[in-house]
Amino acid sequence: MRYLRNLTLIVVLGCLVAAPVMADRLKDLARIKGVRNNQLVGYGLVVGLDGTGDSAPFTNQTFRNMMNQFGITLPDGVNPSADNVAAVTISATLPPFAKRGQEIDITVNSIGNAKSLRGGTLLMTPLKGADGQIYAMAQGSLVVGGFGAEGKDGSRITVNIPSVGRIPNGATIEREIASPFNSGDTITFNLMQPDFTTARRVVEAINGKLGPDMAYAHDATSVSVRAPRDPSQRVSFLSILENIEVDPAEEAAKVVINSRTGTIVVGQNVQVSPAAVTHGSLTVTIQENPNVSQPNPLSGGQTAVQQDTQIAVTQEPAHMFKFGPAVTLNEVVQAVNQVGAAPGDVMAILEALKQAGALRAELIVI
Structure with missing residues (x-):
């Protein structure tokens, strides 16, 4: 049937049941203009796998290039076993104000047909930004949450994703990104949810705390505040600003x-x-x-x-x-x-x- x-x-x-409007801190409502994360990406090799590597042509080519850098030339026609090697991409996020020598977490993803990255080690890999410059170097042992098992009859079981892993503090920052935080006579806050009423209330809250004409709104998103030029004073000044409480406007229906x-x-x-x-x-x-x-x-x-x-x-x-x-x-x-x-x-x-x-x-x- x-x-x-x-x-x-x-x-x-x-x-959403009607409830009294509660004040939010400015740091929860807005972000400072120019203070942002930057994405990094790289390509490298993971070695030491237990027969779960890939057989992609670019993996073999990458392995040959790496051996040539160490002065080892493989004869033509001789292809090394790729069972314990996998080609991967590495992605990371470079936080604002990150300094040279600090470490960041990285995520490693297989781009070939590797069955699992469990037990592998990422070899030294440069991480580049959108401008093509190298900002960090990655290397380390992978932490893989997924795993898989396969029988001789072809049956297999997979839990989570074994072809993706992470390396906590796996990349060391080698280049710093200039921040506009210390430039200019003002600091601009960009609201995460543009709203004219909220922008007006932010201006009123800042002026009520610091004095008249200290803040002014450009539009429904941006609010600028006059700030000292001295970096140490600007940090203390911003600490006061980001903790000012503001009553955000009610959301549209x-x-x-x-x-x-x-x-x-x-x-x-x-x-x-x-x-x-x-x-x-x-x-x-x-x-x-x-x-x-x-x-x-x-x-x-x-x-x-x-x-x-x-x-x-x-x-x-x-x-x-x-x-x-x-x-x-x-x-x-x-x-x-x-x-x-x-x-x-x-x-x-x-x-x-x-x-x-x-x-x-x-x-x-x-």
Whole structure:
């Protein structure tokens, strides 16, 4: 028996209950302009694997180049065993104000057909930035969380990802990145969530703490503050700034629907204009009953199977509920729960309310 019915998704309805607005520190609301992370990447070899390396052509070429750097030339046509070698890419994040000699974590990923990097050691590999300059050198023993096992009959089992590993403090910084922190007469904060009201409140909070005309807003994102030029004074000055408490503005009314997972999140400022909603669904049931037709032994016929298909259509009772003027989020949730709407029905109702202009919120489908 097969059932064809309306798509129903598992839904988590996240309701943000109205609560008193709490002040946030400026460091939690904004980032300093120019103070940022930088990504590094490199290519190298992992050796010492227990027969789980790769056989990619570029792995053999890289191994030959490495041997040539040590003065060892392999004869033409002689390919070293690659069972214990794997070609990998290395990625890392260079934090702001990182100094030469400090160490950072790195992630190592196999780019060939290596089965596992467990037990391997990364050979010295330069890590480059987007400008092509070398900023760190990586080397060390890998920590691999995944593992795999394979039987002689071809069966295998894999837990997590054995072709990816990490090396804590596996790279040493060799080049520093200049920071604009000590340049200019101002420090600019960029809000992580652009909002004109929040930008205005940041300016008011800073001016109230440090004095009038110390801060001014460029737009909904950037707020500049006049700062001393002396580096030591600027550090102390910024320590005061980042701990100033600001009351952020309330978020705009939004309803977010994840069509893949069936998750629905409704913000607390969502309201619904007067509207009447009715919603029902059809269930189509298809049942196949094969019938065997057996001919008479003397008739010369053949046994045949005939399909007897029965199709039934049932319609669930449609529920109707009415929203009054200026309905709040809690009232919307209560009305939907009272009629027992399924997750898929909730999505359909919200989309229909938006099309009708009754949903006073931005509907976002991801």
